[in-house]
Amino acid sequence: MDIQQYIAIDPDIMMGKPVIKGTRITVELILEKLSAGETIEDILIAYPHITREAVFAALAFAAQSLRADTIYPIAH
Incomplete structure (x- = not known):
């Protein structure tokens, strides 16, 4: 799936949060x-x-975003 076909990041839209294009x-x-x-x-x-x-692209984007070298623990 080409995530960029469905997801956009623009600082002028929703403060730069990733959105459905x-x-x-x-x-x-x-x-x-x-x-x-x-x-x-x-x-x-x-x-x-x-x-x-x-919607599937949003899920794929989130999964890809979590593929970082560092995962931060959830605060309790």
Whole structure:
């Protein structure tokens, strides 16, 4: 999957957070909704102007972003 086809980072849009291209829907929002138990179908209904492929690209972007040499522990 070509993540760059679906995800954009622009300092003038949502303070430079990664978004679904052509929208203000952040990768962060997609992840929050999925982690809260919403399904991909729920997201597509709430945001009909994005595609299933864009949601998968958001997940792929997040996974790629975590492939760093350093993973920081979660604060308790």
